[in-house]
Amino acid sequence: xxxxxxxxxxxxxxxxxxxxxxxxxxxxxxxxxxxxxxxxxxxxxxxxxxxxxxxxxxxxxxxxxxxxxxxxxxxxxxxxxxxxxxxxxxxxxxxxxxxxxxxxxxxxxxxxxxxxxxxxxxxxxxxxxxxxxxxxxxxxxxxxxxxxxxxxxxxxxxxxxxxxxxxxxxxxxxxxxxxxxxxxxxxxxxxxxxxxxxxxxxxxxxxxxxxxxxxxxxxxxxxxxxxxxxxxxxxxxxxxxxxxxxxxxxxxxxx
Amino acid sequence: xxxxxxxxxxxxxxxxxxxxxxxxxxxxxxxxxxxxxxxxxxxxxxxxxxxxxxxxxxxxxxxxxxxxxxxxxxxxxxxxxxxxxxxxxxxxxxxxxxxxxxxxxxxxxxxxxxxxxxxxxxxxxxxxxxxxxxxxxxxxxxxxxxxxxxxxxxxxxxxxxxxxxxxxxxxxxxxxxxxxxxxxxxxxxxxxxxxxxxxxxxxxxxxxxxxxxxxxxxxxxxxxxxxxxxxxxxxxxxxxxxxxxxxxxxxxxxxxxxxxxxxxxxxxxxxxxxxxxxxxxxxxxxxxxxxxxxxxxxxxxxxxxxxxxxxxxxxxxxxxxxxxxxxxxxx
Numbered sequence: 278x279x280x281x282x283x284x285x286x287x288x289x290x291x292x293x294x295x296x297x298x299x300x301x302x303x304x305x306x307x308x309x310x311x312x313x314x315x316x317x318x319x320x321x322x323x324x325x326x327x328x329x330x331x332x333x334x335x336x337x338x339x340x341x342x343x344x345x346x347x348x349x350x351x352x353x354x355x356x357x358x359x360x361x362x363x364x365x366x367x368x369x370x371x372x373x374x375x376x377x378x379x380x381x382x383x384x385x386x387x388x389x390x391x392x393x394x395x396x397x398x399x400x401x402x403x404x405x406x407x408x409x410x411x412x413x414x415x416x417x418x419x420x421x422x423x424x425x426x427x428x429x430x431x432x433x434x435x436x437x438x439x440x441x442x443x444x445x446x447x448x449x450x451x452x453x454x455x456x457x458x459x460x461x462x463x464x465x466x467x468x469x470x471x472x473x474x475x476x477x478x479x480x481x482x483x484x485x486x487x488x489x490x491x492x493x494x495x496x497x498x499x500x501x502x503x504x505x506x507x508x509x510x511x512x513x514x515x516x517x518x519x520x521x522x523x524x525x526x527x528x529x530x531x532x
Numbered sequence: 533x534x535x536x537x538x539x540x541x542x543x544x545x546x547x548x549x550x551x552x553x554x555x556x557x558x559x560x561x562x563x564x565x566x567x568x569x570x571x572x573x574x575x576x577x578x579x580x581x582x583x584x585x586x587x588x589x590x591x592x593x594x595x596x597x598x599x600x601x602x603x604x605x606x607x608x609x610x611x612x613x614x615x616x617x618x619x620x621x622x623x624x625x626x627x628x629x630x631x632x633x634x635x636x637x638x639x640x641x642x643x644x645x646x647x648x649x650x651x652x653x654x655x656x657x658x659x660x661x662x663x664x665x666x667x668x669x670x671x672x673x674x675x676x677x678x679x680x681x682x683x684x685x686x687x688x689x690x691x692x693x694x695x696x697x698x699x700x701x702x703x704x705x706x707x708x709x710x711x712x713x714x715x716x717x718x719x720x721x722x723x724x725x726x727x728x729x730x731x732x733x734x735x736x737x738x739x740x741x742x743x744x745x746x747x748x749x750x751x752x753x754x755x756x757x758x759x760x761x762x763x764x765x766x767x768x769x770x771x772x773x774x775x776x777x778x779x780x781x782x783x784x785x786x787x788x789x790x791x792x793x794x795x796x797x798x799x800x801x802x803x804x805x806x807x808x809x810x811x812x813x814x815x816x817x818x819x820x821x822x823x824x825x826x827x828x829x830x831x832x833x834x835x836x837x838x839x840x841x842x843x844x845x846x847x848x849x850x851x852x853x854x855x856x857x858x859x860x861x862x863x
Contacts, residue, residue, distance in 0.1 A: 294626040369622030373639040532589035
């Protein structure tokens, strides 16, 4: 009970801070829209390649960009943790009786909430330019849930890196190192059927690909690939949360 | 508070990863309602001590108790009793003053209605009412510091830790903060404040401990510490550093001089009466052919207490390495 209340108050603080940065708010809405429009135009003709397997590239791209946004949105969550550390805010909070876990959980929850909101905007924009959620309401909920899970996972991972290294540069470098390769080693923008065999194999072990596959399964209403990929993604999120929790414990003991 | 001591620290040790010894067995006790200062240069171990007492840092040896509760064994209970105002602030700059105070109270699980009135009370007490709904990033240094202190008081703690409360403040804001601290003391709160300003400890603390290199080198009331030096201080700055050894020999041989310390080209002599000893002291140096650049005498200050205890003059950035002390330092 106390944990839930602590979590809520800390989450509310992070939401307030986001909402008060109008530039951040506008960019985080506009950027995913640009991605949908830009990538839709840029790669639009690949859908007509023989064997691509989808008729409309926007239809193919929409769940992929939803996942991409979740990945990028979560990946830099650790920067906020570092700002709290540098300004003494984290110490101040740790000196109160607040449930320790809630301090980290609030950040992960904030990542998840932020990226599922962004994903919802992407689905709306995609619908406006022709994408259709064949999976219906359940499919849409599923895309948002997948985005939330991946956002939480990378939010947790980013916080873990922040707590271990305590350096902004290292959080940025680590995340840059991971984010783009994991984007392109997935079927986010390119159908798995047209990938080189080695990339197709690598993608099987890529959490971002699990998320893309699960989100697309929901969006298309093609439930066959869903359970396995969603299960793997959930397990990955739990593992990332465990890593972040361990890093937070280590940070507190090093005080 | 049931315990005899609000704060009790026994042979406290802190060794950081990498083997840096921050605290080398310090002991002191603070009575309920007392204003106690930890005075020392940066790196002396003040913040390490406070962080351990505030449950933010694990101790490496010894014991620390707040209101009789062991901080290592029962940190949760300690957290409810203490307020912690860190050197590095702790104000969330994106939030308003009111939001900062409210979050703090929520995390201490104060009931909503009681918290609302407590926040109003603190905003008024710390003269932040007009800025209550502005983001803290717009606050002046003094306002931020007052908000910091107010945040430490939301849950009416029995013990308040103030780590370097006036560092970085302009003289005017510092004077305001001193008044705030005196006001807090009148409320019956136990205050542990750290400072590297000698004058601040002298002005605010009922008792103090002087830390140097992770050890307590002197402790007591400011008056008792100064009285313990018995007599005045004469400082002599030599024209030539090379004369220091000779000058020390001359001064050490004079009647009425009880101790001599050397630091660089400056000598510090402890004498019964500064004004009467000065002429014979200067005459003796003259006879020995030692040129004097400057001379001064003063009633003992905490600076002299520090000098006497550590063997080096006080510098807030940290004293010289151990072993550089003069031989005359009576401990």
